[in-house]
Amino acid sequence: MRAPSPTDIAAGEVILAVENVSLAFGGVKALTDVSFDIKKGEVRAIIGPNGAGKTSMLNCINGFYHPTEGRITFRGKTRPKMRPYEAAAGGIARTFQNVALFKGMSTLDNIMAGRTLKMNKGFFWQVLRHGPAMAEEIEHRHFVEEIIDFLEIQHIRKVPVGKLPYGLQKRVELGRALAMQPEVLLLDEPMAGMNLEEKEDMCRFILDVSNQYGTTIALIEHDMGVVMDLSDRVVVLEYGRKIADGTPDEVKRDQAVIDAYLGVPH
Amino acid sequence: MTDATLTAKPALSPQQIRRIAWIAGPVLLVIVLTLLTRSGAIGPSDWTYKILVDPFVTMWSLPDLLIQTLWEGFVAGVLYALIALGFVLIFKASGVFNFAQGIMVVFAALSLIGFYEILVGRLGIPAGYAAAMVALIGALGIMLLLAVAVERIVLRPLVNQPDIIMLMATVGLSFFLTGFGELAFGGNPKVMITSALGLPTGSSSIDVPGGRINVQHLDVAAAVIATILIVSLGIFFQKTRIGRALRAVADSHKAALSVGISLNQIWIIVWFTAGIVALVTGIMWGARSEVSFALEVIALKALPVLVLGGFTSIPGAIVGGLIIGIGEKLGEFYWGPLMGGGIETWLAYIIALVFLLFRPQGLFGEKIIERI
Numbered sequence: 173m174r175a176p177s178p179t180d181i182a183a184g185e186v187i188l189a190v191e192n193v194s195l196a197f198g199g200v201k202a203l204t205d206v207s208f209d210i211k212k213g214e215v216r217a218i219i220g221p222n223g224a225g226k227t228s229m230l231n232c233i234n235g236f237y238h239p240t241e242g243r244i245t246f247r248g249k250t251r252p253k254m255r256p257y258e259a260a261a262g263g264i265a266r267t268f269q270n271v272a273l274f275k276g277m278s279t280l281d282n283i284m285a286g287r288t289l290k291m292n293k294g295f296f297w298q299v300l301r302h303g304p305a306m307a308e309e310i311e312h313r314h315f316v317e318e319i320i321d322f323l324e325i326q327h328i329r330k331v332p333v334g335k336l337p338y339g340l341q342k343r344v345e346l347g348r349a350l351a352m353q354p355e356v357l358l359l360d361e362p363m364a365g366m367n368l369e370e371k372e373d374m375c376r377f378i379l380d381v382s383n384q385y386g387t388t389i390a391l392i393e394h395d396m397g398v399v400m401d402l403s404d405r406v407v408v409l410e411y412g413r414k415i416a417d418g419t420p421d422e423v424k425r426d427q428a429v430i431d432a433y434l435g436v437p438h
Numbered sequence: 439m440t441d442a443t444l445t446a447k448p449a450l451s452p453q454q455i456r457r458i459a460w461i462a463g464p465v466l467l468v469i470v471l472t473l474l475t476r477s478g479a480i481g482p483s484d485w486t487y488k489i490l491v492d493p494f495v496t497m498w499s500l501p502d503l504l505i506q507t508l509w510e511g512f513v514a515g516v517l518y519a520l521i522a523l524g525f526v527l528i529f530k531a532s533g534v535f536n537f538a539q540g541i542m543v544v545f546a547a548l549s550l551i552g553f554y555e556i557l558v559g560r561l562g563i564p565a566g567y568a569a570a571m572v573a574l575i576g577a578l579g580i581m582l583l584l585a586v587a588v589e590r591i592v593l594r595p596l597v598n599q600p601d602i603i604m605l606m607a608t609v610g611l612s613f614f615l616t617g618f619g620e621l622a623f624g625g626n627p628k629v630m631i632t633s634a635l636g637l638p639t640g641s642s643s644i645d646v647p648g649g650r651i652n653v654q655h656l657d658v659a660a661a662v663i664a665t666i667l668i669v670s671l672g673i674f675f676q677k678t679r680i681g682r683a684l685r686a687v688a689d690s691h692k693a694a695l696s697v698g699i700s701l702n703q704i705w706i707i708v709w710f711t712a713g714i715v716a717l718v719t720g721i722m723w724g725a726r727s728e729v730s731f732a733l734e735v736i737a738l739k740a741l742p743v744l745v746l747g748g749f750t751s752i753p754g755a756i757v758g759g760l761i762i763g764i765g766e767k768l769g770e771f772y773w774g775p776l777m778g779g780g781i782e783t784w785l786a787y788i789i790a791l792v793f794l795l796f797r798p799q800g801l802f803g804e805k806i807i808e809r810i
Contacts, residue, residue, distance in 0.1 A: 234696065260698025272693035274686045276750075284679075285686045289698040291679045305678065352697060 181247060183213040187388055188233065188356055193242035195228055195412075202228040203412045205242070210356065215382050216390045217403035217420075221432060224409040226392045227269055230358050233390070234266050235259040247355070261289055263355030267345045267362060269392075275334035279344050282333055283319055286351030287312045319347050323377060339370040346377060357381065359391040363398060371398065378402060400424065408432070493772035502649030507771045508764060513657040515763020516664045517722055521736060522743040522755040523668055524715040529749045530675070531684045531708040532593070534604040538612035540737025542584070542713060545615050547630065547720025547729045548623040550577040554631050570634035574717075581713030589705045597691070597701065616731060627730035630721060632656070637725060660722045667718055671711065672752040684708060688750075742790035748800025757801060762786045 181187050188210040195203040203225045210216045218226045231237040233244060235256040243250050246262060254262075265286070274282050291308055320326055323343050328336060333344050342362060349357055362378065363371045375398060381387050393399050399406060400420040408416040408429050415428040423429055450458075471491055474480050480487045497504045521543070528536040553573035558565045563572075592607050633639060638655035675681035686694045687704050695701065720729065723736055743762050747754025766789075770782040793801070 236692070236695070256695035257698055257700050260696060266696050268693070268696075272690045272696070274689035274693060276689055277682070277685055281682055281685070285682050285694075285699070286697050288679060288683055288686075309677075309679070348697060 181212050183211075183386060185212055186210070187212040187247060188390075189245040190229070190233070191243050191245070193229075193232060193239040193244065195225075195232060195237060196240045201412055203232070203239070203409075206409065206412070206414050207242075208407045208414065208417055210388060210390055211405075212388050213382070213386045214388060214404040215378070215402050216388075217399045217406045218390065218392045218409065219394070219396075219399055219406060219423075220409035220415075223411075225412040226409055227360055228412075229409070230266065230360055230390070230392065233259070233356075234264050234358060260352065263352075264358065265349035265352040265354035265356075266358035267342070267349050267360055269360040269364065271338070271341045271345050273333045273341055273345055273348070276332055278330050279320070279325060279328050279333055279336075279347075280316065280330060282344055283316045283347045283351045284312065286348040287316065289352065316351060319350050322350075322380070323347050324373075339366050342366065342370075342374070343377075346374075350381065354387060356388045356390065359389065359393075361392050361394065363393060363395055371395070375402060488776055489773070496772060500649075501647050502651055503771075505646050506651040507767050509651065509653065509657075511764030511767035512760065513661055513763070514767060515760035516661045516668075517719070517759075518739055518743050518763050519668060519756045519759025520664045520715060520719045520722070521740040522747065522759055523671065523752065524712045524719065525740055525744055526747075526749065526752055526755050527671070527675075527708055527712045527715065530688050531704060532604065533601055533688060534608060535749070536712065537605065537608040538615060539712065539716065539740070540734040541612045541615045541619070541731075542581075542716040543720045543723070543736065544729065544731055544733050545584075545619050546577055546581055546713060546717035547724045547733070548619055548628065549580045550574060550717065550721065551628045551631060551729060552623050553577060554634065566634055567636055570631055570636070573631070574635070577717055578714065581717060582710050585706050585709035585713055588709050589702055593705050594702065612734075616734075619731070625731065627728045627732075630724035630729055632725040635721065637721075656725055660725075663718065664722065667715065668752070668756055671715075672756075675752065680704075680707060739786065742786040744800075745790040746793050746801060751800065754801055762789060765789050 186209045190209065191207050193203055193206045194201070206225075206229065218229060220226050228237060232239050233246075235254040235258060238253050243252070244254070246254075246259075246264070249262075251258065274285060277285070291312060320329060323346065325340065325343055325347065328340060328344075333341055336344065342364075346359070346362065349359075359378070363374050366374065378389060378391070379402065382389055391403070393402075403420060405418065406416075406420055406423045407414060408423055408426070410428075410432040415432060416423050416426040418426070467490075471480075471486075475487070475491055480491070482488075482492070521539070524539045524542070525536060528534060528539070550573055553576035554570060557563045557569045557573055563569045588611065592611060593604075596604055596607060637659050641652055641654045643650045643652055675684060683694070683699045684704055684707070686697070686699055687701060691701065694704075719736075720733070723733060727733075739762075743755060743758040745758075746761060747756070747758025766782050766785050769785045770779070774781045
């Protein structure tokens, strides 16, 4: 697998900044005045009890939702209403909490779909399926095969993903996101519903992606052991507000976090 | 002794039994009927004879008539497949049954004729091939315009709405196109510009065992053009980036958005492609009769084809079309007289119904995958 396309931002600098973001659906406030940043190359965890607004936060970052207030700056550019298409083109890839794959398509086609933005040979050649379009298809197929090797899913290459067990579906979804060679990878509960062995595999893949390719990763996860082991910095949300931000050790000792998770005696 | 001899051989699997029954059943039926007929137990006046024996005797003794019927069935089948294809394309990409496909056929054909009439009648361009080609490009432009308009005005505001809303929107679209078409082109039937387009007319006779059959040149052209169109669209949507993106959109809107597929672009491509298919269909069907708003009902002919082939499969549309086309013509010719003729109009639905009993998802429909 090759590294993502190089950018002007050096490792350790802020690549994505969330400033005073609020999000409301009518009267329901999903997020209130949340600010944090993600630095290039780090693994950033977003944690919090159920309904804390973690997924809403990811949806804002990748353009599914538009913040009611505040702004999100990605690679130095602020766009008030970034659409999912633009987020993807800018280098933000994501996976979903409830796997969102193309169920009727094979593993291979699902991951190839992740290459959509990298393929640009014109409509005309596509129609003929010849010349440049064919060469392009082959080139990207090579890339996809490397991802398949990396994620150890060679045996399910041609299987329609709807038939796969949940753990493998999550892996294919990661593969599709990786195929985009993203600058920032958003993972929404990548280990939900997995057994121990599958979790260990997934941890290994995430660390490999981070270490080998320097991909910036933001992940939501409920398994505290995983969060503490994987992440460089953790932001904690509760009822749509940020209650803590720091290294795993700092967050673990934070009284507000302990209260949020264990409850406060009345 | 090896392991193989130790393990008991399993009995035939249910699938094998079913397969044997499917082959053995008809063979047995044929043998029984032959014996009964030979022994004189059933004669030409019996209903069993008329339904089960007589048609096949006729087929055997007059092979030229059989070949003629099969050919007509084949041509009709290819044209049905073409209409069905228009539905399949849009259904695959947006999960919407496009009620307006029938009127799109009429609309496309009328724009073609309309452009040609303007070019020849008002601008004084000599009638013929050149004018027809310009008109063809104009009609394609109209279909592109229609695709963009549908995407902007109908689909975009309805993203993520339930399918039934989308269906109703296409019903509305069909009413709009009918009204707009009558306003723009008038309600009178028009004659397709067949010869100007360079489509062959006339017919020739071909020698076959038992006599001669009559083949319309137009039918040959229709079959060839439709086949080329269907096959190239099939490859396009199965094997290319845009095709993959299209199937992706059909499966999950949000996942497609997250990998950077633009829904708007895909929808325009799909509706434009459906428009091209509608134009070709309009030319072919229009050339066989005339172009009027009544032609809209041929869309209903596509329904049994879709039920048979599955709403999501291009090969299904082809095979479904051929089965309906050939089945319909054979039924009409050999069994029709028993019921006073005219069974062509409803036989297609009966064939589809029978298939539906055995394969609810159609012959080639996507397997219904559901993990519980």
